[in-house]
Amino acid sequence: MKLIVSLVTVAFCMSFISVQPSLQASMTRGKKVYDTYCMPCHMVDGGGVPRMNPPLIKTVYVLGDKKRLIGIVLNGLDEPLEIDGETYSNVMAPHAFLKDQDIADVLTYVRNSFGNKATMITPEEVKAVREEKK
């Protein structure tokens, strides 16, 4: 019994160790993408701009359905958006020119910054949404 518990513990720790570096690497790359393409509108703290650019902090758009989130980055957004009773008016341009890896990294960064905590997004997931659209 003890052996099993410690094996599980070791396995858990190992999986943590193996995930952690890739999360961190993705976060580091994602921050660069964020600072170039996202920060001008969504701001340094992810808080957005009242009435214009929506916040990325603990919203269902960021933490919820991954496909929708990936789709917003690929296709942009030009429809009224309401979060917590506030509406946001600025158009977001499509960012389909970014590579699958860049989009995965930046979304992983956003989903794990500004107080957010959520699973990573992989380049495969981005690719799947991109191909669905075609």
Next chain:
Amino acid sequence: MRSSIPVFAGLLFLLVPFSLLAGGDTTKSANLTLPAGFSATVFHDNLGRARHISVAPNGDVYVKLEKLKDGKGIYKLVDADKDGVAESATGYGDYIGTGIAVKDGYLYASSNQDVYRYKINGNELGEPQRIVTGLINKRQHESKSITLDNKGNIYVNIGAPSNVCQEKDRTQGSPGRMPCPILDSAGGIWQFRADKTDQSYSEGVRYATGLRNVVGLDWNNEVNDLYAMQHGRDMLFQFYPGLFSQKEGAENPAEEMFRLKKGADAGWPYCYFDNSRGKKLLNPEYGGDRVKQGPCEDKTQSIAQFPGHMAPNGLVFYTDSMFPEKYRNGAFIAFHGSWNRAPEPQEGYFVVFVPMKNGRPSGKWEVFADGFAGPNKAQGRADYRPCGLSVGPDGALYVSDDNKGRIWKITYKK
């Protein structure tokens, strides 16, 4: 027609650090920093999205809200005992909007597509009369600011629902549309009669065009002309990092003050005012390279320029006598505060004064009232955001905030 004064002035503005602009002694009052001799009271609080304000000749303050409060979009604030704090707030109208103006016994107020007026009968407002309807409202730059002249006309800003009229709005590499079709029904200021019902584009006159978005506008009674503050375009550095450094992108383009005669064309979307070069230049989406002027040389030139993205939302000319002589006929401008300067510190969130003579700036601008934003101004997380301005019958200046809905009354005593 063209003069080197605005160019010189534009350069001068940029060379003077913000902190030095206030000049002279300052005082703290109601958490605002003001020039010595001035003081402020919190006239009313917590109205929410308090956009423009207008003080009636009897001192009642009308406020237009961009979000309904208790189901109402207009509030009348009354300070019967004249202690600088309103005792009562009465709501009217069930529509949101920005524009409000009291003129010759009527209250005028705008939604994001219509303009209404109400006869002021003593303490009551008459039934709403819709005077303008069906204006473009596409969420972006949708507010309809208003002002009136002395000949029975009302001026309504119709902002362009676009950044710079690209084929794909706010998309890097998308070219500018030529000619820009938006200008037919937006991107300018339209003139209507103040006393006719249900006017729309066909009954109105496109009084001035080539204005991306105007929120602050006012009729200048000293020289009998319309003045407007244009919000300049966004994303010069992000779209053209080869032409603009990050810092230049934060400072450009200028936020501009225009004196508008009928038929004026301020140049949007083809032109922008380059603060670093001190000139109106061709926008990169239209082939600009920060040198080419193209048609911009012959467009209506602004009479004052300010650093980029500070968002001038309120404009009022001061013709009263409560404030010292230097303020007479000058302009107060409420800068709502920037967002498109990150990662450079955000700017604005203050009320500026521009001394003026014969309708032109006669000296450099200075910060008049500061401290609205609080400690997190650089990050753009402001406590209060100045939006509307109006002068009361006693000569006091009122300032509204559309973040929490605070109204200040600023007075002067020798």
